[in-house]
Amino acid sequence: MILIVGGAGYIGSHTCVQLLNAGHEIVVVDSLSNSKYESIKRIKEITGKEFKFYQIDLLNKNELELVFKENKFDAVVHFAGYKAVGESVEKPLKYYQNNITGTIHLCELMSEYNVKKMVFSSSATVYGIPKQVPIVETAPLQATNPYGRTKLMIEEILQDLYVSDSDWSIAILRYFNPIGAHISGKIGEDPNGIPNNLMPFITQVGVGKLEKLKVFGNDYPTVDGTGVRDYIHVEDLANGHLKALEKILASTGLDAYNLGTGSGYSVLELVNAFEKVTGIKIPYEVVDRRPGDVAVCYADPTKAEKELGWKAELGIERMCEDSWRWQSLNPNGYEVNELVTNTKTKQ
Numbered sequence: 001m002i003l004i005v006g007g008a009g010y011i012g013s014h015t016c017v018q019l020l021n022a023g024h025e026i027v028v029v030d031s032l033s034n035s036k037y038e039s040i041k042r043i044k045e046i047t048g049k050e051f052k053f054y055q056i057d058l059l060n061k062n063e064l065e066l067v068f069k070e071n072k073f074d075a076v077v078h079f080a081g082y083k084a085v086g087e088s089v090e091k092p093l094k095y096y097q098n099n100i101t102g103t104i105h106l107c108e109l110m111s112e113y114n115v116k117k118m119v120f121s122s123s124a125t126v127y128g129i130p131k132q133v134p135i136v137e138t139a140p141l142q143a144t145n146p147y148g149r150t151k152l153m154i155e156e157i158l159q160d161l162y163v164s165d166s167d168w169s170i171a172i173l174r175y176f177n178p179i180g181a182h183i184s185g186k187i188g189e190d191p192n193g194i195p196n197n198l199m200p201f202i203t204q205v206g207v208g209k210l211e212k213l214k215v216f217g218n219d220y221p222t223v224d225g226t227g228v229r230d231y232i233h234v235e236d237l238a239n240g241h242l243k244a245l246e247k248i249l250a251s252t253g254l255d256a257y258n259l260g261t262g263s264g265y266s267v268l269e270l271v272n273a274f275e276k277v278t279g280i281k282i283p284y285e286v287v288d289r290r291p292g293d294v295a296v297c298y299a300d301p302t303k304a305e306k307e308l309g310w311k312a313e314l315g316i317e318r319m320c321e322d323s324w325r326w327q328s329l330n331p332n333g334y335e336v337n338e339l340v341t342n343t344k345t346k347q
C-alpha cells in the first residue's frame with residue numbers, strides 16, 4: 001500500500017494513474033488547497049480502480065496520524081507543497097510553515113509507524129543559477145527564492161534523517177519543466193488564476209481565456225534570445241516516480257535524480273511547436289525579463305537512466321498535443337464539474 005500525499009495535484013494525479021495501472025494499491029491524502037476533488041474522480045474513471053481519499057492538511061498532524069493508524073503503508077510519495085515562486089517571495093513564512101512543517105509532520109509519522117521509504121518531489125530550482133549545462137546531480141545547490149529554499153531545506157532534512165537512521169530509503173526527484181497531460185484529456189494542470197508557467201499560459205491563450213503571451217525577454221544568450229528549458233512530459237515524469245518507488249521498495253539509501261529529457265527548447269521554439277501541432281496561432285509580445293529567471297536550464301538525466309532504468313520517451317509534439325487536448329476539453333480546468341457537483345449537492 002502506497003500513501004500518496006498531494007495526489008490530487010498535477011503531477012500527483014498522473015502518478016496515481018500510473019501506480020494504479022502498475023497494480024499498486026494507493027491511499028491519497030490532499031488538502032485540496034491547490035487542487036480539486038474532481039481530479040480524484042477522474043483518476044478513478046481513467047483506471048477503473050478504487051482507493052481511499054482523505055482531505056487532510058499535513059499541518060494537521062493529528063488528522064494525518066489517523067491515516068497511518070487506519071492503513072499499513074510500504075512507502076510514501078510526497079508531492080504536497082506550495083509552488084508559486086512569486087508568492088513565496090511575498091509570503092515566505094507561509095511557504096516555510098506549509099512546506100517544511102508539513103514535511104516534518106509526515107516524516108515524524110513515517111518514522112513512528114516504521115514506514116521509512118519516501119519518494120520526494122524536488123525541483124531543478126535547487127540548482128539556482130546553473131554554472132554549467134546539462135546539469136548533473138552533483139552540481140552546486142543554491143536557492144534563489146523562498147520556494148526554492150523550501151525544496152533545498154527538505155532535501156537537507158531528508159539527508160540528515162538518512163544519516164541518523166540508515167533504515168530509510170529515499171529518492172529525491174528533481175523535476176525540470178513538466179508539461180503535457182494524460183492522453184485521455186481527463187486530467188491535467190489546473191493552475192489557480194493567471195498561470196505563472198509557460199505552457200498553461202500558452203494553452204489559455206489558445207482557448208481564448210488570455211489575449212496574448214508575454215515572452216519574458218529575448219536578449220538571453222540562447223538560440224533566439226528567449227529562455228531555454230528542459231520540458232518533460234508529465235507522463236514520463238510520473239513514470240519516473242514508479243521507477244523510483246520500485247527502487248526504494250527494494251533497497252535503502254538516499255539518492256537525488258534529475259528527471260528531465262536532456263534537451264532544451266526556447267520559449268519561441270515551444271510556441272512554434274505548439275502552433276504546428278494544434279494549428280492555433282499564439283499571439284505574443286516580448287516584455288522585460290522576469291526577475292530570477294535563468295537563460296538556460298536542462299538536465300543530464302544519465303543517473304536516472306543508469307540507476308532507475310528510466311528515460312523520458314515522449315517528445316515536444318506529444319507534450320503540446322496532450323496539453324492542448326486537456327485544455328480544450330476542460331477550458332476551465334476542473335472547475336465546471338465542481339460547480340455541477342455543488343449544484344447537485346444543494347438540490
Ligand code: UD1
Pocket residue numbers: 083085086123124125148177178196197198199201213214215216217226227228229267290291292293
Ligand atoms: C518555474 C519556477 C521554478 C519552478 C517551476 C515549476 C520561476 C523563476 N521558476 O520554472 O522555480 O520549480 O516553475 O514548474 O518562476 N515564460 C514566458 N512567459 C510566461 C511564462 C514563462 O516567457 O508567461 C518563460 C520563462 O521566462 C522561462 C520559460 O518560459 O524562460 C519557462 O518558464 P516557467 O514555465 O515559468 O518555468 P521556470 O521559470 O523554468
